[in-house]
Amino acid sequence: MWKQxxxxxxxxxxxxxxxxxxxxxxxxxxxxxxxxxxxLHPAIHEVGLVMxxxxxxxxLGRGVLQHGYALPVWVGSLGLGMMAGAMxxxxxxxxxxxxxILGVLVVALGHDLNRRAHW
Numbered sequence: 001m002w003k004q005x006x007x008x009x010x011x012x013x014x015x016x017x018x019x020x021x022x023x024x025x026x027x028x029x030x031x032x033x034x035x036x037x038x039x040l041h042p043a044i045h046e047v048g049l050v051m052x053x054x055x056x057x058x059x060l061g062r063g064v065l066q067h068g069y070a071l072p073v074w075v076g077s078l079g080l081g082m083m084a085g086a087m088x089x090x091x092x093x094x095x096x097x098x099x100x101i102l103g104v105l106v107v108a109l110g111h112d113l114n115r116r117a118h119w
Contacts, residue, residue, distance in 0.1 A: 007059035015108035063114040074111025
């Protein structure tokens with residue numbers, strides 16, 4: 001069985017990978033337009049968002065049941081909502097990347113709050 005701390009660390013790691021993907025995609029797309037088709041494929045974003053939602057539900061939901069603090073769930077949910085909303089924005093505007101990065105950072109904050117609530 002996964003420990004709560006491990007789930008939150010895994011979720012923070014996934015947030016970091018998402019952040020790296022967003023930043024690297026923007027850099028690579030700017031430098032190599034041909035690579036943009038692969039890195040910006042909607043399936044990558046959809047699968048990543050589903051993974052983030054499942055891991056968030058597990059880690060944050062389990063955390064609130066253990067420590068009783070709802071703030072990490074609310075913060076994490078806000079970040080996931082920002083990430084989902086970013087997927088509705090056009091790639092060309094640049095806003096998708098900005099909102100995705102902000103959403104990822106907010107989700108990571110929720111998991112960090114959840115991890116700290118166990119101390």
